[in-house]
Amino acid sequence: MLPHEKALVKRLANEPFALLGMNTDSDTVENLRKRFQTEGLTWRHAMLGSPQKAAIAKKWNVQGYPTMYLVDAKGVIRNYWLGGPSEEELDGAIDKLVAEAKAK
Amino acid sequence: MRTLRPRGWFRLALAGAALCLVPLALSAQDGKPVEPAQKLEQVKTSFEERRNAIYKELRAAETDEDRAGLFEELKAIQKQAVLDMRALAEAAAGTEVAAEAWTFVLGNAPDIGNNELAGKAFDTLLSQHLTSPVWQGLSGMFAYLADGTLSAEKFEKGMTTLMEKSPQKGVQAGAMFALGKVWAERADLGKEAEGKALLKRVLKDYAGVKEAADSVAEAEGTLFALENLKVGMPCPDFEASDENGVKFKLSEYKGKVVLIDFWGFW
Incomplete structure (x- = not known):
């Protein structure tokens, strides 16, 4: 999922879209912040x-x-979605709502 | 990198952990542990070791193909362990070893598609082991038994028996929560109002009861989700702190499409 999310964030960078990670790791926020950086998770995370x-x-x-x-x-x-949708399903659902948002 | 955790796994792990808490040493002639208890321990340990190794590989797996292969492998060892446990349960019928072996069968047979055997395990546990401590370990997974493992009728009957006749408060609450959740969430059963009423009864009847704490918390969460988190409802706002320590609210994102993703590296 993470590689696809990276692609998603990049593809929709200039669209009315935000990915919000709800991170549930027990490590310290500081360590996790570094790890997000190292792994290129550029979107915001609620810790x-x-x-x-x-x-x-x-x-x-x-x-x-x-x-x-x-x-x-x-x-x-x-x-x-519980367990995560397929990449196609996720992309389709997001694209539809982004198009709706822009049509307003 | 990312763990895909079907919810059943949590339950399996829970049931497994609870199983370990039940003392295996049975009173036997000569004060020695009886043979079936050792066999039970052996099957369980070897299954858990192999399963954990596969979980580890699953976490590292990069492609769906790799994951599918690992799931197949998991199924194969699960199937063998279920068959071993069934044989053990039948050989030691009526004893606490049998109760534990049937518990294992009930927790694992649905994953290998053998709902009939899971149903048999459930019936046997109900009819012969109603007062066994194994139910406490199972109580967290009751609701999943309604996902095709047991018929709606059998599920309702079983949960009602546990609610009314189990000597353990944690088991009573678990059964009440499970029946309430299933009724409240499944429109096709036509008992949504009764389901919500049962969930509220869990909160009322078991508030502050230590063994029922999980069921109380889950009943609370289930009611919140039913009343606030369904598709078509306005998303409840929340405040959180981000990786830079900055506080923010979901409502700040109005005007944007937001994908809220609960996840973890673990």
């Missing part, structure tokens, strides 16, 4: 702490990883 601690993941009842929500430009949930 939640390990799955056992991650308050938002608990509140949102995250059942497994990855879990993804796709939200449109108006803030409405349009897709939900």
Whole structure:
């Protein structure tokens, strides 16, 4: 997934789109920040702490990883995936909503 | 690099961990552990070792093809272990070793597509081992039994029996949560209102009960997701701190399409 997400962020850099990582690693934020840099994960990450601690993941009842929500430009949930969609499905869903956002 | 974790794995790991907590030493003649207990331990340990090795490879796997191959391998060792455990359970029928062996079968048979055998394990555990401590370890996975493993009718009957007759509060709460979740989430069963009511009852009846803490937390999360996180609902706002220590809110992204991705390197 990460290589595809990198490609996605690059491809949509000038579009009304943002990838928000909800990171659930237990390592320190500083170490993780460095690791994101090394691995070229340029998008923003909410640092939640390990799955056992991650308050938002608990509140949102995250059942497994990855879990993804796709939200449109108006803030409405349009897709939900547990376990992650295929690259084609993900691209298709995002492109559709980006086109919608730009049509406004 | 990235772990794909179907939710069943969590449950397997949980059931596995709980299984380890149950003392294996059974009272036997001469004070020696009986043979089936050792066999059980052997099958379990060897399966877990091989499975963990495959998990490790899965994490490192680069292509879908590699992953598919590893899943096949996992299935093969799982299948063998399930068959071994079944034989063991039948040979030691009625004992705590049998309860543990059936527990293993119940947790693993669905992954290899043998729902019939999982159903048999469930029935046997209910009819012969209702008071066994193994149920506590299983209680976290009850809801998954409704994903095709058990028929809706059998699932409902089983959960009701556990809610009403299990001597363990954690098991009662787990069964109530599972039945509530399945009813509330599956529109085709036509019991959404009853499901939500059961979830709320978990919160009320088991608040502060230590053994039921997981079920209470899950009931809370399930209710929140049902009422706030369905497709078509406005996404609930949240505040978080990013990798640079900067606080932000989801609502700052209005006007943009946002992909919210819960993940971890682990």
